[in-house]
Amino acid sequence: MLKVTQTKNALLDGATIAEDLYRTPNDFEEFFQNLEKPDEVVAKPRTTFLRAGVLTTVRGSAYMEYGNTKVMAIVAPPHEVVRASARRMNMGSLNCYVNYAAFATGELETVPRREKQLSSMLTKALEPVVCRNEFLNFQLDVRVLIIEDDGCLLSTAINCCGVALVECGISTYDLITASTACIYRDHVFINPNAMVEELLWKHRAGHALPSSSDDTKPIQEHGLLIIASMDTFDQLAQCQQCGYLSPATYTRLLDYTLTINKGMRQLIRQVLLQRVKEQHDLDLREKAQNALEDQRLADIIERLKSQGLSELINPSNIKEDPYTSK
Structure with a gap:
């Protein structure tokens, strides 16, 4: 019996040819040399636009632009869990779903894996903030739509979801804020863009050149740090680290991110207060x-x-x- 299998045509389906096949370590070295490097470290947020209640069809929604990164978050009221094991739940369930818009990325083959990873990290960041003991046997769904990614994607999604939770009326222990910092070749990048993050991922894959004249000595410190914090309790809700950082460098990047989080907290409070005034009027x-x-x-x-x-x-x-x- 003849068996026919359907073959997927990546080009016709909209995927692009992998550029890694045509890149060499010299290309990444040239990319780093042409990269704009900050003269001094300024621990402050990017240019930010934040709006709560952007959708009238749902109870809680928020839209955030963090530089060129654009994210929208939607929170629906908790709904009852109907599965049989729900009776043994002593706390509410929180599920986060992250999806890319169709035009947000060109790497279609890696999108499902990235969406799953971001959803897991976002759930871990929001679970310590939400008062899940107030909706036993209920499930809270948080959905995030990524419109454009220009770096600091996870921290932007955390900030946007925090505003959407307050807009929906979900009880939280505190306002959650998050920020990103990284180091590469002794250069600290606060709120790195997508180009810097891509350089870090390529270095982890072994495509970058060593920083010294000795080719046998690899780069010692390079990494990314994402911190989500609750300033009222001086607690960290989420800490995501990638790469290799010494304890001193880790502490330095941690101080930078916490400083940015404090500034972001003031901005979020102003947005929420303005939203309350608008609703009152x-x-x-x-x-x-x-x-x-x-x-x-x-x-x-x-x-x-x-x-x-x-x-x-x-x-x-x-x-x-x-x-x-x-």
Whole structure:
């Protein structure tokens, strides 16, 4: 019996040819030399745009632009878990789902693996923040859509989800903030962009050149550090490290990220306060409109009681139907 197997055409399906086949260590060395390196370390957030309540169809939503990185988070109210093991749950369940937009990346083959990894790390970061003991046997779903990735993707998603949780009315122990810092060739990059992060991943894969004249000596320190913190309790909700860092360098990068988190916390508080003021003004405006409508209906009812129905009918407004007259 003849068996036919379908072969996937990567080019027709929108995938791109892997560029690693045509790159050499000299290409990465040239890329690093042309990279803009900061003269001094400035521990402050990128240019940030943050908006809560961007979607009216869900209860909790937020949109964040951290430089050129764009992320949207959606939080729905907890729903009951229907599986049989739910009766033995002493805390609520938190599930995070991260998805790339169709136009957000060109590496289609690695997207499922990256989405799964980001979802797992995001869940670990948000679990210490949410008061899961308040919704026993219930499940909370957090969904993140990545619109554009220009570095600091996980930390941006954590910040955006923290705002969406507050917007949804989910009880949390504190506001969570996150930031990213890395070091490569003795250069510290605060809020690294996608180019710097790609250079680090390629170095871990063994494609970069050593930093000294001796080719047998590898680069000693290179790595990425992602810190999510709760400043009120001075606790770390998530710590993600990649690469090789000495204790002194690790402490230095940790101080940089915590400083950025404090600045990000102030920004998030301002956004949430502004959101509360906007909602309060909207409620007052709606309440005033309802009061005017109630007063108008009360006037009509009073006129009906005092004048009768015939007094409210204006004969000049009554016209003969042209089709009936024919």
